[in-house]
Amino acid sequence: MADWIQSIPEAARAYIEGRRLDEIECIIADIAGVARGKAMPASKFARQQNYFLPNSIFLQTITGEWADNPSGLFTEPDMILRPDYGTTSAAPWTADVTLQVIHDAFDQAGNPIPTAPRNVLRRVIELYKARGWTPIVAPEMEFFLVARNIDPNQPIIPPMGRSGRRAAGKQAYSMSAVDEYGKVIDDIYDFAEAQGFEIDGILQEGGAGQVEINLAHGDPIALADEIFFFKRLIREAALRHDCFATFMAKPIEGEPGSAMHIHHSVVDTETGQNIFSSADGGETEAFFHFIAGMQNHLPAAVALLAPYVNSYRRYVPDFAAPINLEWGRDNRTTGLRVPISGPEARRVENRLAGMDCNPYLGLAASLACGYLGLVEATMPRAECTGDAYMSETDLPYNLGDALDLLDEDKALQEVLRPEFCRVYDSVKRNEYKEFLQVISPWEREHLLLNV
Template identity: 85%
Template sequence: MSDWMDKLPQAARDFIAGRRVDEVECIVADIAGVARGKAMPASKFAHQDRFFLPNSIFLQTITGEWADNPSGAFTEPDMILTPDYATASAAPWTADVTLQVIHDVLDQQGNPVPMAPRNVLKRILALYEAEGWRPIVAPEMEFFLVARNLDPNQPIIPPMGRSGRRAAGKQAYSMSAVDEYGKVIDDIYDFAEAQGFEIDGILQEGGAGQVEINLAHGDPVALADQIFYFKRLIREAALRHDCFATFMAKPIEGEPGSAMHIHQSVIDIATGENIFSDAEGSETPAFLHFIAGMQAHLPAAVALLAPYVNSYRRYVPDFAAPINLEWGRDNRTTGLRVPISGPAARRLENRLAGMDCNPYLGLAASLACGYLGLKEQKMPRPECTGDAYMSEDELPYNLGDALDLMADSAPMREVLGVEFCNVYEAVKRNEYKEFLQVISPWEREHLLLNV
């Protein structure tokens, strides 16, 4: 093995298994969570320790347009990208032996580029570390398998199952529903194993063709990397079987949306103990402070948890989406749920994030709210013991309002980084402006001849 191969994780070495590596994909996640970078022959990768990309990749919108640079001149200076070998992972769907490697993004002075989403998450973790804390997360990923949609003007429909019938909704936790597209699931398992990822479980969700994958708890950056990889992995598995996988928050009218539920706890670095539980196993004041921070600051973080106009279609009352800031024990109608657990695993589940969010930014935003709560040491509202779906509206229900709340929140801008917030807002306002120029079928149907 050459020197760089000695740095690879065991799963990547097992995938290579003595074969010649043909290609290495050098990638970073942009604002949307799309993989950007360069692919190169492995022989070239072996002889370079960095490559360059313009910083303008973080100003690109989901439609491929470019937002105005909020810092002024649009000179597109190069950033320095260096490989994080711990992230090296197989691309098992390719015809040849290909590896993917996530890269660290630095400026030419060697400082982390503040607009890079992975750096934003690392910034939040550094704030925790400075206090002697280490957050632990466990994400849940929901997504839809859908029939190929080649015409954006046509509605998205469920995929055809092995029975010859389209996948049916309202079959949550049904094993036979999962079996309908079992070959896709099999490939997801195989790809995940080749990439060294641990799946905690796969289940059928409430929507037609809607699947949930749970990941084991761990380090936030490592799990954000996994979700970043998983989205591509799942799409590739679906394409092998003549369907699409989509992580849109609300792809099908009349069906539930797809969330990225985030389970969060915090460890004391010195003792290794969960700061949410005391020596007797009871809830600590820190646990309640964390909840209070979520209640106080989540409205300013929604633009990161629900980053597109479609995201807000998921926030519909009584449609399996908690759209409130209430908290409760084992209560799935609350936006902030305390799952059943032992003292060591005491945690808070944030149920507001959509699966369309950039995983680095979704985790960063959620942990930022908890961090602010731990620092402010305030108490949350009383626990909700009933149906929280009936609670008052507290969250923004469109992207424009969410961006306004983020822009007006000094604490959120400070912890996430002002330069990042300015770039994120510029990108998202550009997308929102583009959307408002599109006339929808609803408008043509109901307004064309009636108003």
């Protein structure tokens, strides 16, 4: 057995035990969270220490175009990719025996590439650790199962269930609704087990064919890796059963959007105690500072939590998505919710992030806002005890406005790294400009003959 096999997780070793390992996929997340990289025979992987990809992968837009390089150069030097063997995971949907390994990106002098999303998240966590804190997160993933759609001009419709009827909306928490596409869920469970992932629960959400998967709380990088892997395994499970899985924020008109709610807590690294709770179980100043950081800096972070033009279709009242940054205890109308819990599990839930965000960047941006609150020691607005949908919006209305807010928040840029923020801005403004050149059916229907 190759030496590197000894370093991989038990689930990956169990997957290949007694079988011939054929292929290794060397992957890294780009700005969109798309897996980039290369596949190679396992025998070759065992002989190599480093792998190479051009740094231009972080300038590629979701449409495949290339954004302008803010440095002014487009020479595409190679990055050095180093495998993180602890991320090794099965790819159980492939015909041969394949493992996936997430890699970290470095320049040729050995410095972490500041525009690599996994490095952005790692930097934020290091800022916490420098102050003696360890951030803990628990993400929730929402997505839609939809009928196959190969014509972008046609609306998305729900999938056909085992009853022969299309999945219906407004069936939140219905067990029979989940059973309609139970075979997809079964494959999701099987793939997750083969990959060594722990699912905390699966439930039916409010949209037609909309599913939520909850993950257990833990280390932000490990959970971002899992979400990165989960998006792929869920898509593969859906394709086995003649439907698509989509993480698009708002795929179906008239249905709620898909969020990636993020629960946050912070523990004292030395004592392991939750810094949001005092010795007598009460709420600490750090708890309120964290919420204040969210209120003060999340408007600028929305550009990363809602990264596409479609993302802003989620932020409408009465569709189970926030429209502002009010906070409240056990209040799902607020953007910042404090769930019911004991003192040891006291946490803040950020309900703004869409499931279309890059998980590394979504977690990094959300944690960065809380970090700034802890450092700035500011206090939040008064708690919202009513319907937050009745309050004024705090959020940008579109991607262009969100990018402007990110550009103005120098404190947030410093946490995320200015080099990264410049590249992110370039990629997203390119996408936004390209979208503005598309004429929608709404415009043709209502403007063509009426104005």
